[in-house]
Amino acid sequence: MTDVPLDPPSSYTLSQQPKRELSLFEQRIHAIATSPYAVLTLSVANLAALSKARKLVRGYPTVISCLGHAGIFAAAAVALQTGDIVNGSGLATVWSANWLMFNARKAFMSRRVVPMLMVGLVASIGSAYGYQYFVIDQ
Numbered sequence: 085m086t087d088v089p090l091d092p093p094s095s096y097t098l099s100q101q102p103k104r105e106l107s108l109f110e111q112r113i114h115a116i117a118t119s120p121y122a123v124l125t126l127s128v129a130n131l132a133a134l135s136k137a138r139k140l141v142r143g144y145p146t147v148i149s150c151l152g153h154a155g156i157f158a159a160a161a162v163a164l165q166t167g168d169i170v171n172g173s174g175l176a177t178v179w180s181a182n183w184l185m186f187n188a189r190k191a192f193m194s195r196r197v198v199p200m201l202m203v204g205l206v207a208s209i210g211s212a213y214g215y216q217y218f219v220i221d222q
Contacts, residue, residue, distance in 0.1 A: 110220055117216030118169050120161035122209045123176045126183075127157035129202055136198075143194025145187045145202075153183050160213075170221055173213040180210025 106114060116122050130153045136144040145153070156179045164172035183206050191199035 106220065110215075113212055113215050114220055116209075116212045117173050117176075117220075118164065120164040120172070122212065123157050123164065123172070124161040126176075126180070126206060126209055127154045127161065129205060130154035130157065133198075133202065141196075143191045143196040143199035145183075145190075149183070149186060153179060170217070173217040173221070176213035177210055177217050180206050180213065184210070 130145065130150045133144050134147065134150045134154075137147045137150050144150075156175065160172045160175035160179070162172075163175060184203065187199075188203045188207075191203045
């Protein structure tokens with residue numbers, strides 16, 4: 085057997101990519117999306133909505149949706165707290181989109197203020213984490 089050097093991989097991992105300069109907008113998004121507190125806000129908002137969900141108030145998520153999303157958002161916060169920005173922002177992005185798919189229409193159809201504010205909160209925080217995951221980290 086001869087020692088033939090292997091070709092380098094055709095794609096770089098995230099740690100091997102050269103870092104580019106971030107614009108002011110991207111720096112602010114990066115500051116929000118690397119912090120666990122924004123996604124923890126989503127977890128707390130789902131737990132706060134649990135009292136209305138138990139009473140089956142129109143426009144609020146179901147009990148299972150509140151509990152499940154609160155747990156997933158808390159797991160994303162733990163990932164971000166430990167420094168795993170890629171997985172933490174990925175979890176927050178995907179589960180924010182999931183929350184919106186299951187709950188946004190119901191919230192807007194109810195015409196209640198608090199469910200519509202929850203939609204805005206989930207959409208804005210989820211899009212910040214999505215920008216971190218899909219644009220800044222790539």
